[in-house]
Amino acid sequence: MTDIAQNLENIRKRMATAATRAGRDPGAVQLVAVSKRVPLEFIRAAVACGQTVFGENYLQEAEKKIAALDPGLAWHLIGHLQSNKARQAARLFDVVETVDSIKLARLLDNHGRELNRVMDVYVQVNVGDEPQKWGIRPEEAEGLLVGMKEFQYIRVKGFMAMPPFFDDPEMARPCFRRLRLLVEDCRAKGFWSQDEKIELSMGMSNDFEVAIEEGATLVRVGSALFGSRE
Ligand SMILES: *Cc1c(COP(=O)(O)O)cnc(C)c1O
Numbered sequence: 001m002t003d004i005a006q007n008l009e010n011i012r013k014r015m016a017t018a019a020t021r022a023g024r025d026p027g028a029v030q031l032v033a034v035s036k037r038v039p040l041e042f043i044r045a046a047v048a049c050g051q052t053v054f055g056e057n058y059l060q061e062a063e064k065k066i067a068a069l070d071p072g073l074a075w076h077l078i079g080h081l082q083s084n085k086a087r088q089a090a091r092l093f094d095v096v097e098t099v100d101s102i103k104l105a106r107l108l109d110n111h112g113r114e115l116n117r118v119m120d121v122y123v124q125v126n127v128g129d130e131p132q133k134w135g136i137r138p139e140e141a142e143g144l145l146v147g148m149k150e151f152q153y154i155r156v157k158g159f160m161a162m163p164p165f166f167d168d169p170e171m172a173r174p175c176f177r178r179l180r181l182l183v184e185d186c187r188a189k190g191f192w193s194q195d196e197k198i199e200l201s202m203g204m205s206n207d208f209e210v211a212i213e214e215g216a217t218l219v220r221v222g223s224a225l226f227g228s229r230e
Pocket of ligand 1 (some may be wrong): 220225
């Protein structure tokens with residue numbers, strides 16, 4: 001049996017230690033508990049320990065869970081979103097972390113208008129330059145942000161990345177750094193003011209400490225919390 005309370009406590013401690021090591025405020029880093037393929041009672045156990053933000057990859061699965069659980073929880077879509085499911089995603093999620101095209105952004109904006117609700121989105125960046133991965137190339141970020149300026153029902157509140165998996169988490173460090181520098185570059189170009197908080201969603205079970213050292217404000221942790229999904 002997975003001891004979720006214990007795992008959560010360990011992860012929170014490791015997050016705080018990594019933040020402190022990097023001279024950052026531990027309170028500036030949030031945990032997104034990745035609950036894909038995790039049974040409801042595990043999620044409830046995490047909620048009982050104060051966890052309120054969850055990440056899901058699949059719409060159908062998320063819809064059932066969101067309906068069954070406390071309405072006060074926040075849900076992030078962290079899996080790839082197909083255009084034909086944008087309406088459902090706009091209805092279900094508090095944040096869509098995986099916007100990677102102007103087409104998808106426009107659909108979410110339209111659905112936001114229908115629902116009369118402004119939605120926070122992150123831009124997914126393929127920081128590892130992997131051909132098979134979702135996300136825009138880093139050099140496309142500025143163009144996408146320019147294109148999204150006209151949308152009134154979605155706000156870009158962050159960037160998200162999923163570097164290649166390495167056994168040694170140090171290997172992912174340059175990817176995390178690249179995402180942070182990209183956000184800083186866009187800020188310098190005037191997309192956000194100096195004091196506006198822009199989220200950096202990066203780091204998973206294997207590498208979240210390195211991601212925090214490189215500036216992550218959200219880490220998405222699944223298996224270290226809920227146990228192996230396989
Ligand atoms: C599954 C998943 C995670 C969590 O991965 P773990 O290695 O289990 O922590 C994080 N981000 C995304 C996009 C995922 O699909």
